[in-house]
Amino acid sequence: MTLRVLLIRYAAFAVIATFGNLLTQRAVLLGGQGAAWFALAVAAGTLVGLVIKYLLDKQWIFQDNSTGLRAHGQKFTLYTVMGLVTTAIFWGTETAFWLTWRTDLMREAGAVIGLAVGYVVKYQLDRRFVFPDARLRQAA
Structure with missing residues (x-):
């Protein structure tokens, strides 16, 4: 993989994971407001973003089978x-x-x-x- 392809993929996957994180936070926050809901939203969003980025990086950046x-x-x-x-x-x-x-x-x-x-x-x-x-x- 060329450096250019690596950079494009890595940046794109970061954006995809970020959107997954933020969409998850919005979905959780539909359930309620307040500190507990905010904490749950951040935790859930972080987990979703992390899983998305891991799966994409594993397959498309590091070609780990x-x-x-x-x-x-x-x-x-x-x-x-x-x-x-x-x-x-x-x-x-x-x-x-x-x-x-x-x-x-x-x-x-x-x-x-x-x-x-x-x-x-x-x-x-x-x-x-x-x-x-x-x-x-x-x-x-």
Whole structure:
């Protein structure tokens, strides 16, 4: 796979997962309002987005053909842990920009920068720890 194809797919899958996350949040919030509903919406949206991105990345980015509950469970757990690391980058950058400039524009700029850096780091972590065999296929 060329770098261009990789970047296009990875970005497209991020957008698809984001839409899945947000649509799930909206659906949950149809059930009610308040802090508990908000927390449920965020949790459900995050889970849906994570599953979508995992399945797309597994097949179309890393061409991982492993099957079975054990293989999926182990890889999905590692994929989730790598996501926690990169989410910290995203939230940290967004927060740092907010604390420094105290404007929505700069907070959003920090979010975009943090998200971009987070996705680059996430790809590298996933390639190394979650789908290590993919490195051989991509180099070929």
